[in-house]
Amino acid sequence: MPFCQKLPGRYIQTNFVWFISFFILSIFPALVFSRDTPQPPTQVQAFDTPSDAGKSITVQWGKSSDDGEGLNNVVLYEVLRSTSPEGEYTKVGDSPRGTTEYVDNSAKDKIPYYYKIRALSKTSFSDSPPGAAVVSSPQWFKKERLNALIVVLVLSLGIIYFIQKASKGKEMFVRKIAAIEAVDEAVGRATEMGKKVYFIPGIYDMDSMQTVAAVTILGHVAKRVAEYEAKLEVPNCYALVMVACRETVKQAYLNAGRPDSYSDDMIYYITQDQFGYTAAVSGLFVREKPAAIFLQGHFFAESLVLAETGNSVGAIQIAGTAQPTQLPFFVAACDYTLIGEELFAASAYLSKNPKLLGSLKGQDLGKLLMMIAIILGSILESLGILHLAKWFTYQ
């Protein structure tokens, strides 16, 4: 006799409803959703990110077998981290499907970390077993920049070699730089006209090499001014540049044998604000009508305003900057312009200092090697023999 026939009809009906409800609420979803749980990622490996400043760990893993194949339901990988293998794992980042690497830049040095990778589908997930412990630490040497080290070493050795050569009295040839040859003409004109010489050392602080080069050129200009007994004014927009200019001009007057002609008031501070400085200097140009203006150093948008104002008062203008965007204005509005590296070469050209001459020669050696590399590299590239450009790639 069937079991159900022993039970009252109401009892059977109630339990059937319960059975169906139980199936729908627990077994059916389990059956359906278990099909969506992706296979876990495999072979989790973590290692200290090489050639870096520390605080970084690279994690690699094998893709879930449901990523791109199988159920193909992986949508994302989550990178989980803990300080103990069985400890609580927290999410440190995520990585799209198809990827097998993540760089964790939130690590702290000297702390062992364990990593797990979680493969996520739309409704479920599965975790990989944890990888081995890993500790991040900084490295002294970045292997990817070995080529940069070689370039800097070759350049430095070349400079040291030529400095040694110049120090021993070997004559170093430097071609004429027209703008520098014109310094005497400009200062002489100011002397004849009884008007001032203005030197504008750019609008940058002493942490710009262009300002440093400008201050060196100022030394030469100041010496000529002292010798010719002309008048010099140097308005500044940085206190540190003002101090450097005062030291340089004072030394130049001393070298010219006219320390009595020097006064700190010749070199003064206006304001650090770019256009406040420009407005003040433009006003000075128009009121004083100087005979010669030197615009040397690091310039920005004020270059054309200053050069045009100087041009409008009829001053002979000698400009110099390594700012490619400002050079066109100086070329258009000034009588002479030191273009780019000529600004740096001018210091060596003027001072004849063995160290500066040696470094200029060393830089020329660098340029020669660059020219050879470009021509040779382009020919080899054209013939498809060697991809030399790769060697000059750095990270």
Add this chain to the structure above:
Amino acid sequence: MGAFLTLGIISFLYKDNPWYKFCEALFVGISAGYWFCTVFWSQFVAKLWDNIYPTAGQPRQYVYLVGGILGLMMLLRLVPKIGWFSRWPLAFVVGGTAGAYLIGYALSNGMKQVKSTILPLWVSGNLNATVGNIILVVGTFCGLIYFFFSKEQKGTYGKVAKLGIFFLMITFGASFGYTVMARMSLLIGRMDFLFGTWLGLIK
């Protein structure tokens, strides 16, 4: 006030005048005071004071005292007898700058330039790319010749250097036009302020 000062500065285009002088003096005075306050709070207080006397729980960072001492040495210029001390921080800044920039310049001005200029001199089936690559390689090479200071620029070598300066001038011409257009947009901005915001003639 904005319109009064804008017109005052623009009046310089006509000639130097008391209105411009007033605006200039105001600009210089206010900006000098503003920068003093900015430097005081962003450098002295934020970088030095807050690191030596940090908030509770934070460690003191005495390394910042090095900068403070160098700054004090600069101020010693006010005492003539020991004013020479101010040359040390100056030397530190100049030397540090030169060292810090050496690597940057070698990488960006040297290696990156060479890498970008090594190009195939002919690209099969693409005349534009071929001509473009040749111009880039020849232009860069001639430009480098111009900036080579160890040889007199005469004869064939001088002609190559002259070609280099031609390339530079063409570049400057393009850059000039580009920047002039940018300045025009600044002028339009001021005109928009005068005729729109101020006079309300432009809606």
